[in-house]
Amino acid sequence: xxxxxxxxxxxxxxxxxxxxxxxxxxxxxxxxxxxxxxxxxxxxxxxxxxxxxxxxxxxxxxxxxxxxxxxxxxxxxxxxxxxxxxxxxxxxxxxxxxxxxxxxxxxxxxxxxxxxxxxxxxxxxxxxxxxxxxxxxxxxxxxxxxxxxxxxxxxxxxxxxxxxxxxxxxxxxxxxxxxxxxxxxxxxxxxxxxxxxxxxxxxxxxxxxxxxxxxxxxxxxxxxxxxxxxxxxxxxxxxxxxxxxxxxxxxxxxxxxxxxxxxxxxxxxxxxxxxxxxxxxxxxxxxxxxxxxxxxxxxxxxxxxxxxxxxxxxxxxxxxxxxxxxxxxxxxxxxxxxxxxxxxxxxxxx
Numbered sequence: 001x002x003x004x005x006x007x008x009x010x011x012x013x014x015x016x017x018x019x020x021x022x023x024x025x026x027x028x029x030x031x032x033x034x035x036x037x038x039x040x041x042x043x044x045x046x047x048x049x050x051x052x053x054x055x056x057x058x059x060x061x062x063x064x065x066x067x068x069x070x071x072x073x074x075x076x077x078x079x080x081x082x083x084x085x086x087x088x089x090x091x092x093x094x095x096x097x098x099x100x101x102x103x104x105x106x107x108x109x110x111x112x113x114x115x116x117x118x119x120x121x122x123x124x125x126x127x128x129x130x131x132x133x134x135x136x137x138x139x140x141x142x143x144x145x146x147x148x149x150x151x152x153x154x155x156x157x158x159x160x161x162x163x164x165x166x167x168x169x170x171x172x173x174x175x176x177x178x179x180x181x182x183x184x185x186x187x188x189x190x191x192x193x194x195x196x197x198x199x200x201x202x203x204x205x206x207x208x209x210x211x212x213x214x215x216x217x218x219x220x221x222x223x224x225x226x227x228x229x230x231x232x233x234x235x236x237x238x239x240x241x242x243x244x245x246x247x248x249x250x251x252x253x254x255x256x257x258x259x260x261x262x263x264x265x266x267x268x269x270x271x272x273x274x275x276x277x278x279x280x281x282x283x284x285x286x287x288x289x290x291x292x293x294x295x296x297x298x299x300x301x302x303x304x305x306x307x308x309x310x311x312x313x314x315x316x317x318x319x320x321x322x323x324x325x326x327x328x329x330x331x332x333x334x335x336x337x338x339x340x341x342x343x344x345x346x347x348x349x350x
Contacts, residue, residue: 037091037168037184039269042239045079049240052080052208057232067240069211070232071104078210081242084112086204086260088244089269091170091181094127096136097211097233098163101129103226105214106235108169110205115249119146121201123178125169127162128218129233136162137288140180140188145198150302152199154188155289159282166238173201173244174266186271186279187286195303204247211235243269283315287326290315294324 036042043049045064054077057070069077092108106127113120122143127136135157142152160167170181178190178201192200211233215225226233245260261267271279291298292305293315321327 032166036239037170037241040089040091040241040243042241045240048082048242049079050082052078052210054078062238065238065240067209067237069106069209069235069237071211071213071226072231072233073228076210076212078208078212080209081207083246084115084204084206084249085110085242085244086247087173087175087266088242089170089172089266090207090244091168091239091241092209092237093166093168093239094162095164095166095236096127096162097129097235100132100227100230101136101233102131102219102224103213103215104129104233105210105212105218107208107210107212108171108237109208110171110173110201111208112203112205112249114206116146116203119203121145121203121205123171123173123201123205125171125180128214130219131224138162138182142178142190142199142201144196144201145203147199150199150298151291152190152302153289153291154287156182156187156282156286157288158182159286166236168239170241172266172269173205174261174270175202176261176267177270179271182282185282186275187282189271189279190304193304204249207242209237284319287315287319289324289326290320291324293317293320295322297324 042065045060045067049067051058054069054075057072057075057077058079059068059070060066061068067079069079071077090110094106094108096106097104106129107124109122109124109126111120111122113122120143122141124139124141126139126141128139130136137155138158139153139155141154158167168181168183172179172181176192178188179186180188190200213226216222219225244266247260292301295301298305319326319328
């Protein structure tokens with residue numbers, strides 16, 4: 001055989017590898033993460049994270065500084081922080097799956113459910129996929145001490161297409177407050193009050209990033225399920241940031257939470273005065289559901305909803321219907337349905 005020729009048998013493994021890379025490649029081409037957030041240092045995957053499920057559906061790129069998670073018919077995938085943290089700043093630049101993504105859930109969240117099964121705490125960014133032509137929905141939630149019976153969901157329409165490029169999504173958790181950010185704009189602040197009691201998360205948590213099948217609820221209450229002919233669904237994570245206080249969850253004393261905040265300079269990352277106008281503008285323009293205004297679900301509002309402690313003061317009650325849905329959002333949907341003569345006309349409230 002001439003030296004310039006290749007055996008067909010040798011080409012088979014290369015062809016298989018090429019097919020796998022094509023399957024895991026996101027539709028729409030390569031995207032660049034935005035500039036790193038000011039004042040925090042991104043980590044490589046092996047510096048702070050570990051895969052928790054998904055076998056071959058997790059791929060590391062760029063020397064471990066970009067993570068690709070895929071969902072196919074066999075499984076979703078996910079990773080978690082190697083440590084638990086008592087407070088911190090947690091961030092990732094995320095690019096969501098494009099095209100048809102109904103039923104797909106991408107989550108970036110803090111939880112301790114594996115340690116405190118009945119009294120767990122949780123802070124969520126959940127990204128809910130949709131049918132082709134409809135935008136992804138973003139939801140934040142707060143649970144404390146197993147208070148899953150009283151979800152504190154808020155839902156937002158984003159002012160950009162999260163499938164086109166990377167955008168930063170961040171959570172700040174201190175002993176005094178919780179702040180959710182999109183890029184560098186705060187979109188929700190939960191200030192700790194005595195009325196919240198143990199509903200304010202106060203135990204060490206791990207950071208998680210996952211993609212999974214939420215067909216039973218994620219899109220229009222389960223009306224539209226994951227269609228695996230569009231698989232694999234690929235989400236990308238970059239600029240992975242953890243700035244916080246790692247702790248031993250089995251230790252009897254986690255030391256002073258205020259001291260932890262001080263060591264990590266967490267309060268310096270809280271909402272600055274000049275950011276409050278931007279937060280108010282985002283919330284008025286893009287909040288599509290607020291639990292504080294859902295009188296069908298909570299005839300008596302949860303205690304923090306009486307003031308500005310959960311951003312409630314930035315959202316006038318006249319903006320929302322009795323189900324917590326934004327009035328203007330509902331009118332827009334109804335008009336679109338009349339013009340379109342059918343199709344998807346409702347939103348998935350819960």
